[in-house]
Every structure is written in C-alpha cells, then in structure tokens.
Amino acid sequence: MMADGSSGSVEIRDATKRFGGVTAVDGVCLTVRPGTFSALLGPSGCGKTTLLRLVAGFESPTRGSILIGGEPMDDVPSYRRPANTVFQHYALFPHMDVERNVGYALRQQRPRIDRSEQRRRIDEALELVQLGGYGKRHARELSGGQQQRVALARALISRPQVLLLDEPLSALDAKLRHAMQLELKQLQQQLGITFVFVTHDQQEAMSMADRVAVMRDGRILQEAPPEHVYDFPADTFVADFVGTMNLFRGRLVTREGDTATVQTPAGTKLVGCALSHDLLSPGQPAALAVRPERIVLSLGAERAAGPSSAVTALRAHVRTRTFLGDQVSYQADSPDVGRVTVLQARTAAGTDGLAAPGDQVTLEWALDVAHVIPDTGKEAAEHGADVGLNPPPKESGR
C-alpha cells in the first residue's frame, strides 16, 4: 500500500485518554520504528492496554494523535486501520471453524479476493503458525496454545503494517509461554512486521522486544532497548520492576556531572553514576541502585579489590543463602545500608568457599555499576518485592 520508509511505523503524539475522571493514558509520546518488536511493560492499571487500544482504534484519544505508517489515524475507524490485534482471550469467532476464522479478514476486503487465492493464503497462514491441517476443526476443540495460534494467523493473514498483541500469552502455562515467546520473536523477524506487545511480565518483555517502554500511571517512564532498561533504569520504579535490584534509598547530597552522592537515613554516603536529568537539587529523594550480580562478596573483612576510591565496600553479615543451581543468592545485612541481595555464580561443586549464614563478609562494587536514580516513592519498592516470580494480576479490561 505504501512504499515509503514510514510504512509499519507507529507514532503516538502526546496522547491522553481519560475515562470520566480517570486518566488512563497521560500525554504519551512514543515512536515505534518499522519492523521492530516493541513491548509496553507495566503493572496492571498502568495504561498500557489503553494505549494499545488507542493504536488499534477501539478508543479515541481525548487529546493528541496516533499515526500509523506516517498517516494520521484521527478519523480512521479500527476496520480501516493497517493494524490488527491479537486479543488477550483470543476472541475467536465461536460460530466459525479455524479456516473461516483465519480467512475472515480476507473476506472483508474489496475488491473481493477470489476463492482459490483465499484458500492458498489461509493454508499459508495456518502453515506459518504450524497449524496446517487444522482448518476444519472448531475453535472450541483446540487447546489454549492452538487457539492462540489461530488468533495470530487470523491477525496476520491480511499482512497488516502493525500487529498489536494484548498480553496474548498470559493465559498459557509457563512452559508453553516460553515456547510461544521464541516463536513470536522468530515470526516477527521472518515477516518483518512491526509488533507492539503489551505485557506485565518483565521477563517476557526483556526476552522478546527490541525496545521496551516501561509504563506507570499512564506515562512512559523509560523507553530503550531491554539491556539499557536493565542496566540504566530511569528511576526506582523501573529499577524495581525490571529484574531484582538493591535500592539504597536516601537523599541526594551532591551532583557533579556524571557522579552523584546519596546519603541514607543511617548517614552513610554512597557514590554512583548519575545519568538522570531529573536529579539536580540536593535534598531530593534518590536511591543508589546496584544489581545483585554486580556485587562481589568476599569472606571476612578484607577487600578483594584492594582500597580504591572507584570501589564501594561495606561490611555485612550473611542472613540466608539460597541455592539456585548455577548461582547462589545471599541476603546480607549491613549496618550502613540495611538488607542487601547478592548473586554469585557458582564456580565449584559443593559449598566450599561460600559464605554461610552468620558469616561476616565484605560487599564491594565498582562505581560504574552503581547508579544514583530519582526515588519515585515507596510503592514501587513494595511492588518490586514480588516482581519476576509473581507477576501482578492481569490488567482489567479498562
């Protein structure tokens, strides 16, 4: 349809969506480049599904505009948009068999596509999702994973510029979910169609997407490649939501260029890199963030790296040690910063050389793995406590 370079792009310009007094999407700007796999990640109620529905055309923005393939979608109804959706609960047509479900979009096209061409494309789409030969089955005879594939084939058959996926894997069990993640990623690369994927599961977003947009309260907090989001989270909410993070909360003392100092309530001063533009005024809430796997734990009081200003060293004693197979996880208490989580790779069999509960240890980390970031409040911390293992409940249909 469009040959120029913008085909397949999605542009969200300052979009706001209010439902009554509730602002579900709040001034979001986002550009998705053609042929990429983007994830909208956030807890339930953060507005990610509403944002997707704005792109699909099921909702219209209260303010702002949406462009698909460079074209404004303001007055374009969902049935004329070059974007198709894979719904959370599949939304297969219950009165049609697999074939008629998959071919639905083709039958809507004018001028009509002739029968044999429809046939060919339906078979092709079913092959694509590895459901060849299932055409005559009824949707209710299929398993959840198979229904998911039918929904995918149905949405892809008309070759939309953009495929929107609304938590499509959340109803599948863990094993199937992992398999489908790989498959979706492959499918996206194979077809070159832009995928926008909504999820509350950070692992899912990280493993599939080229870019991740972390959302909270209707806003995008950070939009970057997954590695960047993991390594350089924008604030404590993102840091906590994505992976496990040690957050030492306090107040900003000084900011000099790329380094900043945070003082914890206990009075300890911690130094780290500072990238945020929102971190300027001394006294504002801030936290030092260090990933557990970046901390070096050594037995006793001696420092592994030797005395250096580029390294922070703390004394602590081990409370628990958890065996994770290839890794060992420690919970240690430091008088300076409180509870610290440390993740250590296991290099030898058995427990030789590992610290045990009660042991005095030294925790060290390099300056460049510690980041001073704005502290956006306690609720993020509470939220982060169970992220990863227990994703929050599904977002409501709002």
Add this chain to the structure above:
Amino acid sequence: MYRVMGAPAVVWYLLFLAAPLIVLLVVSLGRRSPNGGYQPGLTLEQYGQLGTRWTAFANTVELGLVGTVVCLMVAYPMAYVLATRGGRYKTILLALVVVPFWTSLLIRTYAWVFLLGNSGIPALLRDLGIAEGVRLLNTPFAVVLGIVYNYLPLMILPIFVSLDRIDQGIRQASKDLGAGPARTFLRITLPLSAPGIISGVLLVFVPVLGEYLIPVLLGGGQIYFLGNALADLFFQSRNWPFGAAVATAFIALVMVLIGFYRKAASRLAPGTEQEGML
C-alpha cells in the same frame, strides 16, 4: 433413589399430559349426543368437517406469524440496545420490560380496548385534526398490537441473554479485521444471537396460537382465532367431539410447524439445538 425422585414427574406427565391427550383423542372419535356433549363412537366423521373451521385455522396461523414477526422486529433492537448500551442500568432496564407483566393479562388487554376504542386514540386523532373516522378496535391491527404488547418480554428476554453473552472482544475483533459495523452485525452479532431468536420465536408463536383473550377483546369477534372456535364449540354449540377433533388437528399442526422450524433453525445456526429452549 432416582426412581423415588422421578415419581412426581412421571405422575405429572401421566395425569396432565398423557391422560388429557388420550381423552381428547377418544372424544374426537365419538359423536355429538342429540342434546350436546359426547356420545361414544368410533368414527372419523368429525375430522371430515375440519374444513368448516378453515378460517379460524388460517386466522390463527396468519396473525400468529405476523404477531411473532412484528414482535421480533420490535424486540431485537430493544434487546440489542439493552445488551450493548445498557451499561450498569442493564438489569434495571431489563426488569422494567417485565414490569407490565405484573398486571394481569386481562387488565392489560382491557386497557387497550379503551385506548383503541372510539373515545381513545381515534378521538384524539380527530380532535387534533389529523384523521377522521379512524377505526382501530376490532381490526387485525388491534389483535397484532395486543399480541406484540403482551408477548414482547418473552421475545426480549432470550434475545437479550444471547446478545449479552457475546464477548465484546469478538465484535472488536471483527472490526479490527476489516468488517464495518453493518457487516460485523450481519456476520457476527446476528448469527451469535440466533439461539435467542429461535427460543424467542417459539416462546411467542406457540402460546399465541392458543390465544383466546386478545382476539375476543381487541378483535371483537370479527377476528376469530382457533381458541375462540374451540370455546364456541365446547360452550355454545356443545359439540364436544368436533371440538376435540379441531383441538387434536391443531396440536398436530403445531407439532409439524415446530418440527419444520427447528429443522430450519438448526441449519441457520448449527449447534443451537442443545442451547435453544424447547
């Protein structure tokens, strides 16, 4: 255990279904005694004169069909709006549809006698200078109106249920895949609400066929339903065997009609046999 639990059902069926039908059949094979009532016999002569009540048969089926179709055409949009736009008032609005049913059929229908009578709507039309000499009462229109008014809830309820059951996401999926509102309605909403339509049509059509009160009050004896013919045969001319023959023939006709209808319905909406009522 099941035997004990099943006993009331068996007794009920024997006493109130099988026994009356057998009595009806037996009486229909007898003769009218000289001063009315029943005289035993074994003859088909009553069935031979069924033709004399042809008008009543035709009236019943014709007005029953028209009434049911009009009922469907009024009920479907109402049910659709209730189910899709009702929001949180859905249940209240639905209950309001049923509220008129709390008054007795007789009173509701009698109210229409006044409304349609000469001092009702025709008088209003005359006073407003819109139309002169309009006759509404005792016309087929009045009978159909009475049918639609009285049976509307029976049509709305099953259609509402089937529409309400359709996941909003399914309609959205249809639009997402390129079907506009009209095609989404024809390809998705209408077929998925077919079980409700099928149930509603049966729930209205079958009792309307046996309607007695509405033709009497609103048709004024001009529009003669089978129910009225039967009442006359049993209570006026006291020709029980002929009345029984008419009733038996009528039951057979209804069963044939329902049989055809169900066959057609199952072709239109496969898989609805288990779900639909009756």
